[in-house]
Amino acid sequence: MEEVEGNQRSEDGRKAEENILQFMDSMDSYLTLLDSMSSTLRQGWLELASARHSMGASRVNSALFDLKLHSAVTTLQVAEQDGESPLADPMVKQSHFTLCKWASPNGGKCCSEEIEDGDKLQKKSPQLRHRGLSQFSELQEKLVASSGAPLIVEDQVQKERSKSLSVFGTLVSPKLRGAQFSFETALVTLVEIANMRSLMLSAFAQVRQEMEGRKE
Amino acid sequence: MANGAQIPSKSSALIAMIADEDTITGFLLAGVGNVDLRRKTNYLIVDSICLIYFVEGSKSISPCNLANTEPVPRLDDRVHPTQTKLKPKDFVNETGPIYSTHIGFYPSIVMLRSVTWNGTAKETTVKAIEDAFKEFTTKEDIAIVLISQYVANMIRFLVDSYNKPVPAILEIPSKDHPYDPTHDSVLSRVKYLFSAESVASGRR
Numbered sequence: 190m191e192e193v194e195g196n197q198r199s200e201d202g203r204k205a206e207e208n209i210l211q212f213m214d215s216m217d218s219y220l221t222l223l224d225s226m227s228s229t230l231r232q233g234w235l236e237l238a239s240a241r242h243s244m245g246a247s248r249v250n251s252a253l254f255d256l257k258l259h260s261a262v263t264t265l266q267v268a269e270q271d272g273e274s275p276l277a278d279p280m281v282k283q284s285h286f287t288l289c290k291w292a293s294p295n296g297g298k299c300c301s302e303e304i305e306d307g308d309k310l311q312k313k314s315p316q317l318r319h320r321g322l323s324q325f326s327e328l329q330e331k332l333v334a335s336s337g338a339p340l341i342v343e344d345q346v347q348k349e350r351s352k353s354l355s356v357f358g359t360l361v362s363p364k365l366r367g368a369q370f371s372f373e374t375a376l377v378t379l380v381e382i383a384n385m386r387s388l389m390l391s392a393f394a395q396v397r398q399e400m401e402g403r404k405e
Numbered sequence: 406m407a408n409g410a411q412i413p414s415k416s417s418a419l420i421a422m423i424a425d426e427d428t429i430t431g432f433l434l435a436g437v438g439n440v441d442l443r444r445k446t447n448y449l450i451v452d453s454i455c456l457i458y459f460v461e462g463s464k465s466i467s468p469c470n471l472a473n474t475e476p477v478p479r480l481d482d483r484v485h486p487t488q489t490k491l492k493p494k495d496f497v498n499e500t501g502p503i504y505s506t507h508i509g510f511y512p513s514i515v516m517l518r519s520v521t522w523n524g525t526a527k528e529t530t531v532k533a534i535e536d537a538f539k540e541f542t543t544k545e546d547i548a549i550v551l552i553s554q555y556v557a558n559m560i561r562f563l564v565d566s567y568n569k570p571v572p573a574i575l576e577i578p579s580k581d582h583p584y585d586p587t588h589d590s591v592l593s594r595v596k597y598l599f600s601a602e603s604v605a606s607g608r609r
Contacts, residue, residue: 212595216592216595219591220586223584223586226577227578227583227584230428230431230577230578233431234427234428234431234580237427237430237431238427249430250426250430251426251429251430251450254433254438255438255440256440256444256446257440258440258441258442258444259438259439259440260439261417261419261420261436261437261438261439261447262436263420263435263436263437264417264418264419264420265417265418265419265420265548265549266417266418267418267548267571269570269571283570284570284571284573286548286549286573289417290435290436291436292417349436350436353433353434353435353436354434356433365434368431368434369431369434369435371431372431372432372434372435373435375431375432375435376420376432376435376437379420379549379551379575379577380549382575383548383549383573383575386573386575386591387570387573389591389595390570390591390594390595393594393595
C-alpha cells in the first residue's frame, strides 16, 4: 500500500516537473517568436514606406480599402483539445491554430502546404515583377519539378495575391509585393505565437493548480 | 498534453486587427481582410490624426485631444496649405462637400475647413477601441485578435481581464512603439510564478 502511494507521489512529481518544463520552454519560444515577428514586421513597414514613396501616398492608403462584400482568403482553422478530465479553468484547454493562406473563397481546400514551396522560390528572387503568367512559367516549372505540386494551386495563389495588390492599382511597386511577402511571413509567425501562447497558458494553469493543491 | 481527444475543427475563422494604418494595410495585403453583409470589417484602424473643426472665416480653432502628437498650433493665415478632398464617410455629420487642408509644418495633423458645413470631427476614441475589442472577442468566427501594444495599453484593464482561450489576443508592436514584454497581458499573467510571493508561499 505504501509502495503504491510512493509510486503515485513520484508519478505526480514527475508530471509536475514536466508541466514546469513545458511552461518554461513554451515561454522561451513565445519570446523568441515575438522577437522574430517584430523584425519581420519592421521589414514589412519599411517596404510599405518605400512603396508609398515610389507610388505616392495617395495610392497606398486606407482610403482605397475595398469595403464591398468579400471574404478573407487567408483564414484560420482552430482545433480544441480537452484534457483527460475537464477542468474548471478555461485556459487549461489547449487550442491549436492552423493558417490557411490564399484559400479560394469558392470553397477550395486549405492550400498552405502547397504554396510554401512557391514562397521559397519566390523569396529567392524578390525583385521579379508580375507581368502575367509568362514570367512565372519558369517558377512554376521549378515548383512542379521540385515538389510535384499541381500548377492549379500555384495559379490560384498568384491570382489571389494579385487581387490583393490590385486594390492599390494595376501597376504596383515591387516594394509593395515585398511588403506583401513580409506580412505573409509575419502571419505565419503570429499563428505559431498563438499556438505557443495556448501551450504556455495551458501549462501555466496546470502548474498553478498543482501549487494550489500542495498548499492545501 | 497530447493524450486529450481532439474536438473536430471549426470552419474557417478570421483574424481580427486593431492597429495603425500601416499594420492593417500590410495584413490586408496578406489576404486577411473580410467585409460581411452588413459592411462590417474585421479590422479597426486606430488613427493618431486629430481632425479639428472651425467655422468658416474664423481664425480660432478648437483643438481636440491628440494621441501621440504635439499640441495643435493656431491656424496661421500666412500658411498656404494644399487642399485635398476627403470622403464624406470620414465625418459624423455630412451636409456638403468637405475639404481638408494639410498644414505643411505639421504633416500629422489635418485641419478641416468647412465650406458649407460646420461639423464635429472624429478620431479613434478609446470608446471606439473598447467597442471594437468587445465585438471581436465575442464573435464566434474570429480566432485571433491582433492588437498593437500601444492600443492595448489604452484599454489595458479590458485586455488583462480577458481570459478566454479563443479568440487569442496577441499584442504586436507598431512602427512607433516597439514591443515591451513587461506590458504583455499574457506575460503579466504568468509572471506570478516568478514573483517573490509565490516562491515564498511555495516554501512554507
